Amino acid sequence: MKNILTHTLIRRGAFLAVLVLAFGSGFGFVTERAHSQLNLLSIPFGGLNAPIPCTCSGGFLQTIGPPRPALVYFQAGASIPYQFFMFGAPGVWTLGTFFPSGVCSVVTPTGCANITAEGTVLIEGTSLEV
């Protein structure tokens, strides 16, 4: 997985994207366009995955190990999986991007408890371990 692209810091573009995103969400126009705007804010992660199901909120909390660790929320329907689609399997190599903010809610004896993630997965590909 080579780093092929030069990463360019565009503060103005990112800030504009946030404004457009906030504007769009306020009117309920959250579509593929908004998703592509979130891509502007994407933060990469990569490492071994240890997932648990978010039994109240749905989705999965993924603890990603080194070398690019993260605690991310995989939200079904919003997070886009790519080959080999093993986002719920422990011990597979996982690589992707997330945007800041995400909460996984799990069942406890006293109700649901929130676990704050570093962010919500935008895209994610995995290895295949036979």
Added chain:
Amino acid sequence: MTRFSPIQYMKSGFAKRMTQNKTVFLVLSSVLVAFGGGALSGWTHLAYSNVPCFGYRDGVPTPDGYGAAYNVLTTARELLVSVTCDKTSATVTVGSGAENQLIYRYGYAWRNNAWQRITLSSTNPLQGNAWYARSANATLSRTVAEMAQESNYVVGYVCQWVTPTGGTGTWKCGCRDGACQNSYWQLQYFSKALADLNTLPDVLTDSNDLLLAYGAPKYGPPGSTISLTGSGFTGANTITFGSRTISNVPAVNQGLIRFTVPADMPLGRVEIGVRNSKGIAEHATSFMVSKPGAVPPVLQSIAPARGMHGTEVTIHGTGFTPTGNDAITTFGPVRNIPSKDGTTLTLTLRPFPDTPSWQDGSSPAHGQSYPMYIYISNTNGVSDQPVTFTVDI
């Protein structure tokens, strides 16, 4: 065969979910706006300009009926059909630039459900009205929506002059494997999503620590070459391959090791590890030693295609072995599944078996569903494409 495309995902899930739960998204947007003034300065923008965006390469199976997008006649496995993407265009390059290659001046691109001819150009002169030496390319204009599709296929055709040691030179064209008995159009595909993944930092070579990420291919007979990707590899690595130990394996570079499956290796699944002077790679990857000449499983359908936790499903296909079929699923493997007829496999799907609320439907998240992708692995190989089951919780 059911497969969720990114567009389907966004249309059916993301937009619907977000419009249904606007509050969540408003909170999220507020957080983002709050961050806008300061924290954004540390974020990166993934700009698109000639980013590699292709899918087929060494280790990714080539579909039946097509030639490989990479050079199967060399150990370097260099790319012969590759694509780079901008936001609304894709540039297809055919040929690796080697002196012994001729590139047919025409290729085809899949668009609007049909193959459309494309004409390549090159800085090298046209030879015999049909061939360019070394490499040639073509730029395809596409809409943003088209770039997002996963069905952006292109084919090219490369001939290579090969002279075996002590033998007579010959042309090998459109090769699919090292024997190159037949010639095919050489298939590649591209998408924006692949560009997205390729724009990620190189998380592997960022690290100097010993790390084993994955191996490719995932199956092959004794004598196969396996490439291990990771970091911290040195000039003398010890590979553990199942019960065998292979010593003093030099790395191609600090992120890549290649080694050969021992000729007398028994068939079956093995785990691969690496150790060297930097330590022991904690993560082991896996490989299926398959029968020489065997045809890997092909998955055709799954029934039912949707159900609750604990649903018994039957997978229809070919290439299943009487015993020892492993279902590699999104939520972990189900191993040692028998097949009486070689064409059906029956198994029970229980993702997260240690989570009671997933099993009895008592989860507050009840009503949600997840795609569960399933590959089959056995001593014939590993299925190229998965079947998909939707699990309702």
